[in-house]
Amino acid sequence: MSESELAQAPLPWAYGIPPLEARLRSAPEDFVVEEVLGYDAEGAGEHALLWVEKRGANTDWVARELAKFAGVSQVAVGYAGMKDRHAVTLQTFSVQLAGKPDPDWSAFPHAEVKVLAATRHSRKLKRGALRGNRFVLVLREVKGDREAAERVLAQIAARGVPNYYGEQRFGREGGNVAQARAMFAGRRVERDKRSFLLSAARSQIFNSVLAVRVERAVWDSPLDGEVWSLAGSRSWFGPEPFSEALAERLARADIHPSGPLWGQGEPPTQGDAGALEREIGAANGDLAAGLASARMDQERRPLRLMPKDLKWRWLDDAALELSFELPAGAYATVVVRELASSS
Numbered sequence: 596m597s598e599s600e601l602a603q604a605p606l607p608w609a610y611g612i613p614p615l616e617a618r619l620r621s622a623p624e625d626f627v628v629e630e631v632l633g634y635d636a637e638g639a640g641e642h643a644l645l646w647v648e649k650r651g652a653n654t655d656w657v658a659r660e661l662a663k664f665a666g667v668s669q670v671a672v673g674y675a676g677m678k679d680r681h682a683v684t685l686q687t688f689s690v691q692l693a694g695k696p697d698p699d700w701s702a703f704p705h706a707e708v709k710v711l712a713a714t715r716h717s718r719k720l721k722r723g724a725l726r727g728n729r730f731v732l733v734l735r736e737v738k739g740d741r742e743a744a745e746r747v748l749a750q751i752a753a754r755g756v757p758n759y760y761g762e763q764r765f766g767r768e769g770g771n772v773a774q775a776r777a778m779f780a781g782r783r784v785e786r787d788k789r790s791f792l793l794s795a796a797r798s799q800i801f802n803s804v805l806a807v808r809v810e811r812a813v814w815d816s817p818l819d820g821e822v823w824s825l826a827g828s829r830s831w832f833g834p835e836p837f838s839e840a841l842a843e844r845l846a847r848a849d850i851h852p853s854g855p856l857w858g859q860g861e862p863p864t865q866g867d868a869g870a871l872e873r874e875i876g877a878a879n880g881d882l883a884a885g886l887a888s889a890r891m892d893q894e895r896r897p898l899r900l901m902p903k904d905l906k907w908r909w910l911d912d913a914a915l916e917l918s919f920e921l922p923a924g925a926y927a928t929v930v931v932r933e934l935a936s937s938s
Contacts, residue, residue, distance in 0.1 A: 606802060607809045608933055609757050610750055614743035615935035617734035617915070619928075623651050625733040626682035628927075630675065631920065633726030640717030642673075643690045643697055648709045653680050657708055658688060665690050665698055673720035676728075676923065679763075685711070689720035727903075727922040732931065734915045736938055744915075747934050748907055755848070756933050757805055757814050758900035760798035761926030771795035772882075779885030793889055796882040797856045803875045804854045805898055815899045817845070817852055820866025824853040824897040827922065831895040834865045851897035857883050858891035900925050 620626050636644040643665075649657055658672045665671075671691035678684040700710035765771045775792040778784050784792065808814040822833040823841070826849050835841075844850045855862045855872050862872045876883040902919035910916055917934075921927060 606757075606759055606806050609754075609809055609814060610747050610933055613739075613932065613934055613936045614747055615734070615737055615739035615915075616938040617737040617739075617935040618938055619732065619734055619931060619935075620681050621733075621735040623681060623683050625735065626679060626927075627731040628678055628682055628684040628686075629729040630678070630684070630686040631726045631729060632675065632687055632724070636714040636716045638715055640715045641691055641693050642716045642719055643692055643700075644714050644716040644720070645688045645690065645700065645710050646685065646712040647688055648683065648685050648711055649678070650683050650707045651680060652705075652707045654678050654686070660705060660708070661688055661690055661703075664703055665692065666695070667691060667693075671719075673722075675720055675722060675725040687720060689716060689718075691719060723923060725923050727920055727925070728927075729918070729920045730927045731916065731918045732927060733910065734917070734931070734935055735913065737913045737915050737935070738938065739935070741909075744934060748905070751902065751930065751933060752905045754815055755899045755901040756930050757809050758851075758897050758925060759802050759805060759929045761928045763926070763928075764798045765795050766791075772799045775799075775885065776881055779881055779888070793886065793891060796886055797858075797891070800857045800875060800879050800882060801854050801896055803879065804872055807871060807875065808852075808854075808898060813852075815852065817841075818866065818868040818871070820864050820868040820870075822853050822862075822864050822868070822895060823850045824895055825850060826897070826901075829894070831863075834863070834868070848899075848901045851899040851901075853895040854898050856891075856894040856896055857886045858893040859887045860893055862893055863895075896924075900929065902930055 645661070647657065654674060654677045658674060659669055662669045662672045667690060673689040675687060678686050697713060700713050703710050771792055772795050775796040778789065778792050805814060817837050820834045821837070822831055824831045831853055841850065857876060862869060864872055900921065902921060905919040907915060907917050917931070919930065
């Protein structure tokens with residue numbers, strides 16, 4: 596299979612075909628997400644910082660309803676990230692009250708949303724301003740090889756998983772990429788939707804590069820000309836010759852091989868890594884050209900995702916609970932896909 600053909604194929608797995616079949620999200624309570632901001636509220640300021648639990652509710656809808664309840668415009672409400680609708684999620688919202696007293700948050704009139712705590716803060720919560728998310732997931736109706744599943748879980752704990760963008764990034768039936776192509780060809784789209792389509796286009800190229808590297812078993816090891824992502828940050832460096840010092844940092848997950856978030860100019864990789872990325876960029880030439888013309892910058896994303904504090908336990912013979920923390924921008928579903936396919 597050529598690299599361009601592989602880029603269009605289903606995403607390959609790092610550890611072979613998943614040993615289990617299971618149902619995820621049988622109920623919202625089987626997919627619990629807790630946001631980790633990484634800092635505390637200051638206790639004073641014109642913004643109310645709200646710790647909110649929502650069940651089966653869309654993040655944007657909650658933000659609109661909070662604005663309505665507080666009597667402020669929607670732009671006065673901030674949140675760090677979109678959270679799954681079909682889940683129980685705990686996340687922070689900020690509401691700018693600008694001299695107004697706090698309303699009685701306990702009276703928020705929607706049963707599926709609870710304001711668990713409120714304090715004051717000096718700044719609006721901005722998108723992406725979080726350390727990560729903790730997940731507790733329950734797989735139901737589990738079938739398959741339990742011993743093999745334990746081995747895969749041990750490998751995931753030790754080596755991580757390929758840091759693919761999840762299906763959520765691409766919209767219903769993957770339609771965001773097709774819409775991005777149409778937008779680049781001249782179709783007008785709403786301004787708010789444009790950013791989603793640009794992200795989908797970037798994600799398509801990134802996933803295609805990562806898929807080739809998973810197929811070659813070099814998603815967590817370097818290629819010649821590698822550029823490195825620093826764990827826990829958006830910074831990257833290189834290329835530079837692979838050394839014992841880099842090998843030690845790679846082994847302790849301080850750095851990761853990286854892939855392209857496409858934009859203007861050429862990716863910074865060289866050698867084999869650069870050749871692969873340029874070939875995938877050429878195979879997706881309309882997306883690459885559209886991103887460049889949109890004046891997106893060349894950026895990087897880690898190819899390897901290391902779940903933190905990964906634990907698992909069997910609730911019964913057909914139910915497996917997983918818990919772990921992921922950095923911001925990572926997808927719990929790409930961890931689960933290495934272990935279980937949908938039944």
